[in-house]
Amino acid sequence: MLEVKDISFGFSQHPVLRGISFSLDEGQILSVIGESGSGKSTLLKALYGLYDLDRGTIRWSDKKILGPAYNLVPGEEYIKYLAQDFDLMPYISVRENIGKHLSNFYPEEKANRISELLEIVELSEHAEKKPGELSGGQQQRVALARAMALEPELLLLDEPFSHIDSFRTSALRRNLFSFIRKKGITCVIASHDSVDALSFADKTLVMKNGEVIREDHPKKVYSEPETYYTASLFGEVNEIQVSQMFPELHTEKTIFAYANELQADETSPLKIRVKASYFEGGYYLIRGLHQGKTLFFNSPNPIPAEQIVAVRAPIDLVKKRLNAKD
Numbered sequence: 001m002l003e004v005k006d007i008s009f010g011f012s013q014h015p016v017l018r019g020i021s022f023s024l025d026e027g028q029i030l031s032v033i034g035e036s037g038s039g040k041s042t043l044l045k046a047l048y049g050l051y052d053l054d055r056g057t058i059r060w061s062d063k064k065i066l067g068p069a070y071n072l073v074p075g076e077e078y079i080k081y082l083a084q085d086f087d088l089m090p091y092i093s094v095r096e097n098i099g100k101h102l103s104n105f106y107p108e109e110k111a112n113r114i115s116e117l118l119e120i121v122e123l124s125e126h127a128e129k130k131p132g133e134l135s136g137g138q139q140q141r142v143a144l145a146r147a148m149a150l151e152p153e154l155l156l157l158d159e160p161f162s163h164i165d166s167f168r169t170s171a172l173r174r175n176l177f178s179f180i181r182k183k184g185i186t187c188v189i190a191s192h193d194s195v196d197a198l199s200f201a202d203k204t205l206v207m208k209n210g211e212v213i214r215e216d217h218p219k220k221v222y223s224e225p226e227t228y229y230t231a232s233l234f235g236e237v238n239e240i241q242v243s244q245m246f247p248e249l250h251t252e253k254t255i256f257a258y259a260n261e262l263q264a265d266e267t268s269p270l271k272i273r274v275k276a277s278y279f280e281g282g283y284y285l286i287r288g289l290h291q292g293k294t295l296f297f298n299s300p301n302p303i304p305a306e307q308i309v310a311v312r313a314p315i316d317l318v319k320k321r322l323n324a325k326d
């Protein structure tokens, strides 16, 4: 089990991590989400033992993770950390980079492992190239494969897909997480991409300004977001007075509704003046105004500017959000 107890850390006088606590069972996947600068990368580095903490402890099973003051070579054997900026060996091939930490004592096993990883990151056909001949995204995939090569007990991934084309990310993500599950690797992934948090994690931490403001199952974080900050990490979101959609519910409360949760509904009292339609692939994101406030909703078709549209969220969803607020 990974056990983080009340850790705080700062650069000089500037606090970056403030009293963070959480635990993670072996074999589980944790996603850490939060706006840029909220402390995700610093947390991962602390977990890897790159910092001397001002306060608190980090344990991995019965071992305490110590900072550089106690550990001549920072980083632990059983942990692999993939930095946001990956460093590859420029003069050896992709194949050799991936196998860099693998023993030469079992050449056949080593070759098989490398082939398996090359397939996972979809680089088999580039195996003999040097990193310099690859794109940024391809280099990041090599770094990912190398981090997984030794099947660490604990794998720390910092924005592992940030340089990779989005059309490639989904398959890669599925391959990667199924490998991690199959091998029972415990994994912490920092990401600004909500898909990583929602589809693959057992648990999600929401970070804001160096603090963990939410620790929950990803589906609950999404469907019961509690704060505008948390909801906005998953896409365009609206804070709406329930009475503007359902006066009959007799409440003064507001709820958060994602753009995809508002639907055109002629019978709704909530009228929006459309300002712009943005093509998003499978649908249009519509930006409009209601009493001077910007609202977003999705529509299958673009809507002309200045047209008035009545929208609302389904009543069941509204009731569920209201209950979650109590």
Ligand code: ADP
Residues within 6 Å of the ligand: 011, 016, 034, 035, 036, 037, 038, 039, 040, 041, 042, 043
């Ligand atoms: P995130 O990964 O969520 O974007 P970071 O952990 O990289 O956030 O950064 C959190 C805060 O710590 C930021 O305010 C950043 O400027 C600061 N910070 C990060 N690294 C350093 C450093 N080496 N020296 C001083 N401040 C740093």
Ligand code: MG
Residues within 6 Å of the ligand: 040, 041, 042, 084, 158
């Ligand atoms: Mg970061």
